[in-house]
Amino acid sequence: MRIGELAVRAGTTPRALRYYEARGLLPARRAGNGHRTYDEGDLKLLRQIRTLRDSGFDLEETRPFVECLRAGHPEGDSCPASLVVYRRKLDELDALIEELGAVRAKVGAQLARAEEARDVLAADAGVPGGPEPVCELGGRRR
Structure with a gap:
């Protein structure tokens, strides 16, 4: 999916997604035409970030949860760094x-x-x- 669709599905903005990408929280994959592409795993990362941000976590505090998901854990809070x-x-x-x-x-x-x-x-x-x-x-x- 492209950045606009991901932003809508995640309840955020393309600008926020580009910011997360610049901070290393969201992978930067590009299609042959140069457009950013995302998958359901990226949506799960964004939902984790959003849930944590809504609970008062700053953006950097979400990093261990994102890394835990990227490592293949089904939940982002099951890793020692998240705890x-x-x-x-x-x-x-x-x-x-x-x-x-x-x-x-x-x-x-x-x-x-x-x-x-x-x-x-x-x-x-x-x-x-x-x-x-x-x-x-x-x-x-x-």
């Missing part, structure tokens, strides 16, 4: 989750503090729901 990338990605995700948990706790504490301060102001003003908002530029909102 190393999976483990590294999980460690990265765990660190991000931990970082986001800390940020969430901080924002939650700030919200609780702000609500408490609002409630104190409301009680001091004797106004249910809090005092009337004051514009930072000096006047009351209307």
Whole structure:
């Protein structure tokens, strides 16, 4: 198949395919007329790349999976190098989750503090729901 058909079937663009070819992820086979030609194996490589990219892997992280498929394994994640990338990605995700948990706790504490301060102001003003908002530029909102 030619580059346009492969791009459509893989859900990408010919430009992306040429980029993958330049990066050594997609084989560069040419027909006698100079057109790029691809087969079902190339489509499988692209689907593997797309699945990994959709899961947050950068393009270089897909290389071991592509090489595993090229080596004849039915799945791109059955080789030792692919497993190393999976483990590294999980460690990265765990660190991000931990970082986001800390940020969430901080924002939650700030919200609780702000609500408490609002409630104190409301009680001091004797106004249910809090005092009337004051514009930072000096006047009351209307």
